Amino acid sequence: MTNPFNSLQSFESGSSAGKFYSLPELEKQGVGPISRLPVSIRVVLESVLRNCDGERITEDDVKRLANWNAKSPAQEEIPFTVSRIVLQDFTGVPLLVDLAAMRDAAAKLGKEPSVIEPLVPVDLVVDHSVQVDRAGTAESFRQNLKFEFERNRERYEFLKWGQQAFDTFSVVPPAIGIVHQVNLEHLAKVVFEREVDGESVFYPDTLVGTDSHTTMINGLGVVGWGVGGIEAEAGMLGQPVYFLTPEVIGVNLTGVLKEGVTATDLTLRITEMLRQHKVVGKFIEFFGEGVEELTLADRATIANMAPEYGATMGFFPVDDQTLEYLRVTGRTDEQIALIKDYLTAQGLYGIPKKGDVEYTQVLDLDIGSVVPCTAGPKRPQDRIDIPALKQTFSDLLNKDASDGGFGKADDLDREVPIVPVSSDGEDISGGDNLSPAAQENGQSEMEMVTNRPAFPGHESTHTHKEQESLKHGSVVIAAITSCTNTSNPSVMLAAGLVAKRAVEKGLTVPDYVKSSLAPGSRVVTDYLEKTGLDEYLDKLGFQLVGYGCTTCIGNSGPLDDEIEAAVKKGDLVAASVLSGNRNFEARVHSSIKANFLMSPPLVVAFALAGRIDIDLDSDPIGNDSDGNPVYLKDLWPTQAEIKELISTGITPEMFREKYSEVANANEEWTKIESSTGDLYEWDEDSTYIQNPPFFEEFSPEPGTIEPISSMRPLAIFGDSVTTDHISPAGAIPEDGPAGKYLISKGVEKRFxxxxxxxxxxxxxMTRGTFANVRIKNxxxxxxxxxxxxxxPEKEETSIFEACEKYREENTPLIVIAGNDYGMGSSRxxxxxxxxxxxVRAVVAQSYERIHRSNLIGMGVLxxxxxxxxxxxxxxxxxxxxxxxxxLTNDLKPQTETTLVIERANGEVEKLPVLIRIDTGVEIDYYRHGGILPYVLRDLTR
Structure with missing residues (x-):
């Protein structure tokens, strides 16, 4: 056990005793003004101090961070060793595939495969695979779960192999919750205890996760953020997560939320404000008296949206509210006391006041100034006050697409009747192997997957009323979904209360609205049941559809045939309303062009209205059973009502019960069998799991950095191209390269x-890269x-087929892009x-942090x-x-190089460009051809 700067001190709390690396002692030794640093920087500093070994992390690294300059942080890399890793299954499965491939490569080098083993705990939560095939019935949850396992059995078998093959890798099964909410309620320790040299060492809980919304854990006072799976693999295999010394923007919150305003409204206001201040790559630390007024759930809601406001983190220090949340979620009194004692000893406990800490910049926000709002129709930062939504949507309909509008000025009043669509029983869900479930329930495939019967009022057949029609602004999806909001009891109970009053007044949701409830935790169902609000949500069609990440990531499932047909026939700008965090183009559903983020009670309100072009302040939502108009104010609960339900409806026992036996909580999961052993048995015929080509030409020695000549452009993009645009996501088109490949392998479209x-x-995946239906090249x-x-033939074709042709000619490729390239999920x-x-290089006007890092991690410049x-x-x-x-082998970070452009007319232009390799270790990654070969060489050396 090392003792840099004599910082290793004794620690005791209750029956726990051991050592800790003392930050106050570090300041006492004169290393730096630690107590004036932002709390988030101090937590990172503790990791650097504790892992200081004189080789990988030196005392100079400690000194540099201890003397962090608030106004002008030195652009130096920080080697941050995290306590653990969290994964979700979409990103976790390919990560596990890579680990299995690395074990194969190690075995081929004559090494023991088990040398590839995570060195920190890794938790994977299966939460991204559920889809809303069925909604609006009491059977929706059970049927969606069946479909999920039928579709994903091969993936789940692979995850089970990984669980037995790696000692430090564990899986939270499907239907438990969303990774970020499970992280808050169950996985997070806040303070870790680990045995080192026979003695306990205590240190902060820190992590990175393979989902950009990993930042939700910042609300609990845990430092962590989202990274790509590539970077996470390096972290779990013992490499520090390297990043440049950040600026820390302090956000001073004052005041309290006004009556009728939710934490979601506050979050959308903060997202708008911070996007305007351009905080990409920076730490955000919230402080001030207003923070103390926010519940932990409110803080987590704000922290979750850090990727939307562009920051690396949205951090809240630990205080009494944090401890109360830990108590309510079932942590023991001894755990809570240990957390408080440790953080107090480190000087990390409590919310700073203005002037206590040095920040790069301080922004002020009066929480009391926030009003009810939504965000959309295409970006999370485009906030709209609720009274202005009607006019804003009208303006967007009239604006040309080139101005960010929908270009519908010539047909504003178009209406399309909802006409029943006959069917021969063909499955249109894009689902996998649905026959067993259909046979068991005595239903046809069409009944099982097209929401028949799917909506309230249609218990046996699905027929829309003759007078029903759709127009621009019709809400066809209303989803209470996503980790952002379903972790917050205040907004979930508010949604239930709005539903209760609506039902009591005789209001109903139009038949064409596909409504759904997908909580992030099973505890949500418990407290909705205990408070009696579940029955009212059920009556409005917001029945449980699953515990997982659904509509917010595009797992919204199919629309009814006749709804889809009407939207397409009229080329309508239909709308979705969701309590999510992402609303990028084509993300929620490929047929829905206008998508609005909002709080769960507003989702219920707009579902009742059935349209987005409404002023909820002055227009009635509908008429009660006596024909009288009903307004939003007639349905909205008071904060006192919500607080009363929280105090009586949520208990620690709920959390303890639900998380007591997580591994065996899903019977379908326990039935799954898998292969065993250190090496995975690859199946050449599998269309789900394949040994990737990353190590096909692997050699023990790294290559060299050399010039790249004669690149052809694969694409020229504009601004705001997201990872949704780049990465394969959503349904697989039958007529696209990936669909054709599956058909060639004998896979039917329904599978x-x-x-x-x-x-x-x-x-x-390669056949689906850059294949988003909304990407424009x-x-x-x-x-x-x-x-x-x-x-030079100027022959139009798919991007994949073009790349195949260029590959045959040994032609390297380049991508050219605008601002914010790679914004969005950490894919x-x-x-x-x-x-x-x-593609060998990308040149853009600016990058989102995670994607830039991931490109280097794959050897792309x-x-x-x-x-x-x-x-x-x-x-x-x-x-x-x-x-x-x-380009040469002595490439330096953050330097310039020359991009030579040879035009078709023979003109040559030499353009200076900045190399966005920001740290020395990124140079190493690039020289090795990426993180994976770098780590494999390190572990097998």
Missing amino acids: FNSFGSRRGNDRI LLAGGKEGGYTCVM DWAAKGTALLG PLQFKDGQNAESLSLDGTEVYSLPD
């Missing part, structure tokens, strides 16, 4: 499942979809697919235009040839 579920198969004339032109396949398609230059200002049209002649 396609989703791209997310097939992330363990690189053959599928200048090389294809701005045509939507995954198209490009092969140069490693956005980088993996890019690399496997043959990120470059950045200077001085506001972009494809348009440089008149780039895709006919050019690009080279990087100055």
